[in-house]
Amino acid sequence: MFRTFGPNEFWYIVLAVQWTLLLSAVAFAGGALGGIAIALGRVSPVKPLRYGALAFIRVFQGTPLLMQLFLVFFGLNIFGVGINPWVAAAVALTLHASAYLGEIWRGCIEAVPSGQSEASWALGLGYRDRMTHIVLPQAAKISVAPTVGFLVQLIKGTSLASIIGFVELTRAGQIINNATFQPLTVFSLVAALYFILCWPLSLWARHLEGRFAVATAR
Amino acid sequence: QTPSEIQGRGTVNIGLLVDFPPFGILDEAGNPDGYDADVARLLAEDMGVELNLVPVTGPNRIPYLVSNQVDILVASLGITPERAEQVDFSDPYAGIEIFVFGDADLEVTGPEGLSGQNIAVARASTQDTSITEIAPDDANIQRFDDDASAVQALLSGQTPLMGASNVVISQINTMAPDQFDTKFSLRQQSQAIAVRPGSDELLAYINDFLGRVKEDGSLNALHEEWVGGPLPEFVISGQ
């Protein structure tokens, strides 16, 4: 049953990147929707919304992603959805991403000068118009760099889905390692693949940050 | 759950491990394979339904079953009283004997020899429970998420000993001949197919199926193919 590490094993690991990417994409899409809701809640004039959003952030930033994965994984069962690593990983990562993106985007919304909101009020614009036409477009610009930065964290976070049995990059590495017993090769390859995914994003985020700093310095 | 229900649906969902060679593995194309997979195929064929193999892991296989994600587990599940409270077991379809296994130059002949040693086991496996029972207080049992990690710990020299089945042992011996040897036997473990509690009709069907395939030698053929030997006597006679 033992195999040596050959091209098949190599490609098995490399192709698992697609699952890491897919999971990251799903989590990011879900996190973006959740994050915008959380961010708007945090800056909402309605007190219960503010506190609700704050509590959400506190809980999800105050507990390990791994535990969130386990809880969702085994908790889905209780709500009769059944245990499915795909659903569990997607839900847990979405909640996780919502909390972090929500907090990041709240900062960006608050970074839009208050004069912009005042001008909108003075023109008689309501909450919706002020947010959609004035505040959010400007916050979006500021948010690109930290959002890309968070994407790196999210991609790395998907590795934890391996612990609940989801076969993505890390899990693929484990499976091959269990069959070949060449951990140095296997985990070097896995680490290298993550690095190839994440590093360009990190560089891009830093580049955007620098450009933004220049733009605001003027 | 009854056989007719499953037959009405036309598909049976069977959970199995994919990281437990040679019982459950992934073939080169990444599909489940191994002894368990072949037994599952045999069973599905017998029932006349489509087979849907669902990969599960050691820690989550029982939750999978009880939460209706799979109908049947053919997942190298060893029969234990604790598990019997959660699931209903069929007659044995496979069996392993588990040993303390490790570095050839280490002299260990019984539980007292574990004193002061690191022993790798898969968390909550039969090895884990039996070693935990017999090991002296100062033995250090290191629990990993799966068997493979424990083997890895032994091979990488992180622990000198591990709890392992005869199957795993024979594989390690082909990998690294003469480096390790068997220290002492812990217990014989029969593995059974599991269904949700109360699925008596289904269980009866499976037992009948097992009786037939044991009788006609097809189960033994699979065992020869995958594990490299005939079905152990305690499996054939075990009820």
Next chain:
Amino acid sequence: MDYQFNFAPVINNFDQLIYGALITIQLSFGAILIGTLIAVPCAAAKTAGIRPLAWLVNIYIEVIRNTPFLVQIFFIYFSLPALGIRFDPNTAALVALSVNVGAYATEIVRAGIESINRGQVEAGKALGLKGYQIFRYIIFKPAIRTIYPALTSQFIYLMLTSSVVSAISATDLAAAGNNIQATTFAAFEVYLVITVMYFILSLGFSGLFSAIGRSAFRYPLAR
């Protein structure tokens, strides 16, 4: 929802959870300490622009920050023995956590150093202080103060990350939970309690850090 909650297994094994939590605390504080000891000189080397050193520090930071912790810890525990480097699980966990937090903290501390007004350095030079004295007596404390919030949230994040080390059989809080879960099958209940325990730990950490911050940085800031 016909699920019967059963917290008895958790309550019966609570001593294991407490023991695991203590290991988590030890691992976290150990890693914070070692990570800081890594970060400060690395950040100093980077800001001082000492060429080959700054390069090495950069490689270290980029590799750690762009690979998952889980892969790092597998690498350290399973792969390093092939090179003759061998740690027991808890030590491996400590090493991995320290190396990990060291990389993040380096970037944070560097930002702190760079935030210090050049005038402070010049005043130190003008008084005849040497390079390392300027760093030690003039830059260090104000730099740490500016980045203290970022640094401490990184530390809390580290504590939460440490839940992954059970994968190499370290005996932290998550491992204690996994063990109880694996024998009692009360998975949801076990993880719920553990999650609450982690939450309490993170509240405790943040309370502790802000108390330390208050007593360490008593000097007033310019208006």
Next chain:
Amino acid sequence: MTTNAEHNAGNAAVEMVGVDKWYGSFHALNSIDLTVARGEKIVVCGPSGSGKSTLIRCINQLEIVQKGTITVDGIELTAGAKNVEAVRRDVGMVFQQFNLFPHMTVLENCMLAPRKVRGVTREDAEATARKYLERVRIPEQADKYPAQLSGGQQQRVAIARALCMNPKIMLFDEPTSALDPEMVNEVLDTMIDLAREGMTMLVVTHEMGFARKVADRVIFMDKGEIVEVGEPESFFSNPQNERTKTFLGQIAH
């Protein structure tokens, strides 16, 4: 020229009665009474922190007062949120920092509120916007972004943007003090034009030349109170209050 006594509430553009405003424990406005007639131009001056901005920001409820009543164009402001929106539609405001929307062109800046608040069609909004950009003498800048304009041009866009809502009253909070000296006059000229056309205006400014030229009344504030009110002639040449005298002495240099 009119004096305070002549204004009655009926045709008043703004009426403030017994208005008090606190920020926490800080008393920012202290029992303010003020009536502004339709078409009247008022200049507000006073030392920094005296409450000038607070005063005019209360008129369109950018600040909420704790005591007293404010009536704008016959609508009682303190009576509810509906009224606040109604009033904001009718009161234009120009800020010291312009507060143009940087991600929209000049034209889009001017068209946004009419379309979203008044529901005007795109064509009508554009026609109105172009008309007012003409009026502030920068029709050719319509498709530029704010960052591409000089400070004086930006402030004129801000004025045009407010005018596009057809306001009955215009508020100006130090509209020229963030401008380089050479641009101050182009903005003041625009405001003078506006005053000539009969717009009701409240202007916080220290441009005394402007005050002399267009103000019906000059209001001097200090420590949250209206200390002195007068017609510009007498206000500048013969201030009554000690604080006014010191202040005028300082800014006259």
Next chain:
Amino acid sequence: MTTNAEHNAGNAAVEMVGVDKWYGSFHALNSIDLTVARGEKIVVCGPSGSGKSTLIRCINQLEIVQKGTITVDGIELTAGAKNVEAVRRDVGMVFQQFNLFPHMTVLENCMLAPRKVRGVTREDAEATARKYLERVRIPEQADKYPAQLSGGQQQRVAIARALCMNPKIMLFDEPTSALDPEMVNEVLDTMIDLAREGMTMLVVTHEMGFARKVADRVIFMDKGEIVEVGEPESFFSNPQNERTKTFLGQIAH
């Protein structure tokens, strides 16, 4: 009073010969020759960007020059790192932005360098620090933190801190220009005291009153060059150079 010609290198506190300094391609100091006698007080003035700060920062090597020699108290600066440290110990500097260490009390600010650089004991360092805090007339502030002091008090601490190293020469770079007007005099008075005691001083300042009172010579710089040097009397009343004239005209308002 002395003139430039009378100073010879032997007893000079500072001697700069043919000093040139570039920032990249920007020529910040252009063949500067300057000799400062022991005990002499020099005031440096000139328009912004003319190189005043650069000039005095070269004296304690906060800026490194590309050409020429600088000798301070007989020590040739450009000859090596050891010399730089020796010189910095003997040259005190006071910055426009004070640059006090915010995390140390006033006393600790004053004690740091004597203890770490000169190896003085804690007790001696404290005694010296208290002596100089007395001298700059803020002994009672010893245990406060910089952020708790007014600008004038902070600058006096900065002077005391420099004095605690017993420097032979004091450099001041616009020591009063970051201060509120009411605090300027308290700092100037401290500097006048110091001048009376015979300290060698180079002061970049536009406080012409101070220059008249204490300067032996006033140096006017423009575009990196020393354009005019003179005794204060003649320098102010009868400047020779055109640029000096314009400049004095501007700051005299």
